[in-house]
Amino acid sequence: MSDVKALQAERNQLFIDLYDGKKPKRIPTFISITWDAAIRYCGMDLKRSQWDNSVTFEFMDKVAQDFPFDKAPVAAQLRHPLHYQLLGSKGIVQSSTGVMQHPEIHSMEVDEYDDFIKDPYKMMVEKFLPRLYSALDTTPEKAMLNFSKAYLAKTESWGNQVRSIGAVTEKYGFASFPPGGSTEAPFDFLADFLRSFTGVSGDVRRMPEKVAAACDALLPHMLKIGLVPTSSQYSRTFIPLHMGPFLNQKQFEKFWWPSFYELMKGLDAAGAGVRLFVESDWMRYLDFLEDLPGRVELQFEYGDEKLIAQKISSKHVVSGLFPITLLSTGTKEQCVDKAKYIIDTLGRDGNYLFNTDKSLFDLRGNIATNLRAVLDTFLTYGVF
Numbered sequence: 001m002s003d004v005k006a007l008q009a010e011r012n013q014l015f016i017d018l019y020d021g022k023k024p025k026r027i028p029t030f031i032s033i034t035w036d037a038a039i040r041y042c043g044m045d046l047k048r049s050q051w052d053n054s055v056t057f058e059f060m061d062k063v064a065q066d067f068p069f070d071k072a073p074v075a076a077q078l079r080h081p082l083h084y085q086l087l088g089s090k091g092i093v094q095s096s097t098g099v100m101q102h103p104e105i106h107s108m109e110v111d112e113y114d115d116f117i118k119d120p121y122k123m124m125v126e127k128f129l130p131r132l133y134s135a136l137d138t139t140p141e142k143a144m145l146n147f148s149k150a151y152l153a154k155t156e157s158w159g160n161q162v163r164s165i166g167a168v169t170e171k172y173g174f175a176s177f178p179p180g181g182s183t184e185a186p187f188d189f190l191a192d193f194l195r196s197f198t199g200v201s202g203d204v205r206r207m208p209e210k211v212a213a214a215c216d217a218l219l220p221h222m223l224k225i226g227l228v229p230t231s232s233q234y235s236r237t238f239i240p241l242h243m244g245p246f247l248n249q250k251q252f253e254k255f256w257w258p259s260f261y262e263l264m265k266g267l268d269a270a271g272a273g274v275r276l277f278v279e280s281d282w283m284r285y286l287d288f289l290e291d292l293p294g295r296v297e298l299q300f301e302y303g304d305e306k307l308i309a310q311k312i313s314s315k316h317v318v319s320g321l322f323p324i325t326l327l328s329t330g331t332k333e334q335c336v337d338k339a340k341y342i343i344d345t346l347g348r349d350g351n352y353l354f355n356t357d358k359s360l361f362d363l364r365g366n367i368a369t370n371l372r373a374v375l376d377t378f379l380t381y382g383v384f
Contacts, residue, residue: 003173004170005173006173008174010025011070011071011173011175012175012176012177013025014028015175015177017350018350018351018353019233019236019295019297021295022350023384024350025384026382026384027352027353027354027378028175028353029069029070029353029375029378030319030354030355031354031356032073032075032355032359033067033073033074033075034074034077034361035049035059035074035077037063037362037363038059038060038074038363041059041062041363041364041368042058042062044059045098046099050077050098051081053156053160056161057163057168059074060072060164064168064172066368066372067375068172070174071174072165072168072169072172072174074165076165077157079092079100080153080154080158081094082153083153083154084100086135087134087135087136087150088133088134088135088136089132090105090133091105091107104196104197104198105132106195106198106199107132107193107194108123108127108195110195110199110207113207116194116214116217117210117217120214120217120218121221128193130143177232177235178230178235179228179230179235180228180231180237180272180273180275181225181226181231182239183222183238184222184239184240185222185259185260186215186216186218186259187200187260188243189222191242192242197243200243204255208254208255216258219259219262226239226263226267227272232271232273236275236297237267237275238275239275239276240276240279241277241278241279242279244256244280244282244285245279245280249284264293264294264296267294273294274292274296275296275299276289276296276297277299277320278301278303278320279301279358280301281302281303282300283302283307286307286308287311289311289316290311290315290316295315295316297317297353298312298318298319298320299320299355299357300321301321303321305342308321308346313346313351317351318346319353319355320356321342321346321357322342323357324357326338326370327367327370327371328362328370330366330370331370332370335373336373336374336377339354339378339381342354343377343378348384354378
């Protein structure tokens with residue numbers, strides 16, 4: 001066995017042990033560095049490079065060489081600009097600087113709840129998609145042609161990314177597992193593109209029963225898209241948690257939690273591990289997260305490390321909590337001290353996976369130097 005293959009086997013075992021509830025040899029490390037950060041780090045133009053499939057491996061390779069985490073560090077780009085341009089997207093657009101953004105829009109009107117509850121999929125296909133994508137708001141023949149062009153662009157981009165990530169993974173011996181699925185909590189999906197943050201925030205007061213029924217109606221769809229043929233404890237379904245912290249406890253318990261909990265039960269019953277991105281501050285809902293079925297990975301954006309260790313890490317896998325703002329504004333010593341604090345507080349029982357509190361959108365300035373120092377700390381101080 002080559003040295004690279006031996007390293008890959010060792011890294012694979014770290015994640016297998018972590019997800020199986022066994023203490024790994026050391027704390028595994030995984031980070032999501034966005035295309036925005038990787039492209040700029042390599043001195044490329046952000047707006048132009050996202051359109052050029054020929055440079056994808058180049059910037060992924062450079063970042064992988066400089067930041068040897070246990071998995072390939074550059075995240076896949078789910079929002080490829082050509083795909084969205086061909087669709088005439090209104091919900092995902094590229095800014096003048098090249099950043100892909102999600103404006104506050106809605107596609108479902110308040111008087112359409114009853115039809116949506118009756119048949120969510122039909123309403124999404126026939127009504128909402130043409131409102132979100134102008135290229136689909138035309139004759140059926142033209143809509144199909146435009147959809148086919150956009151789908152081809154998406155699959156070509158995705159295939160290029162998969163090949164590039166695979167090549168980087170084999171070159172540097174990163175841990176390798178098939179990709180898992182991704183989905184959303186039903187309430188979050190309702191808020192994201194259907195009713196919008198503003199719209200759903202009013203709906204929970206104006207028509208609470210319809211909001212709850214809409215979440216229940218969405219549940220089968222969200223479960224279906226969250227499962228893929230490779231789903232397993234090691235190929236996890238990714239779910240970002242959006243709206244929970246913006247609801248009071250009564251609203252959370254009525255609208256957000258019930259359908260999400262059923263989604264989590266369904267994923268667990270199907271054998272799919274889950275990775276949650278716990279956005280914003282969920283400290284008042286830790287008891288709910290603790291009760292989730294299975295062994296869930298929770299990447300926290302904010303929180304009290306000691307309280308999370310007490311409530312969550314004995315049952316689930318905790319990640320995140322290292323602030324990217326500290327990487328940007330702190331000294332090397334401050335970053336190393338924070339890494340050691342997290343290791344001592346969360347990492348000693350073997351239930352912590354190093355990650356930052358959110359994806360890295362920039363590597364310029366002090367960030368790269370501080371990130372390498374933090375990674376070195378986890379690779380040495382995080383050994384059991």
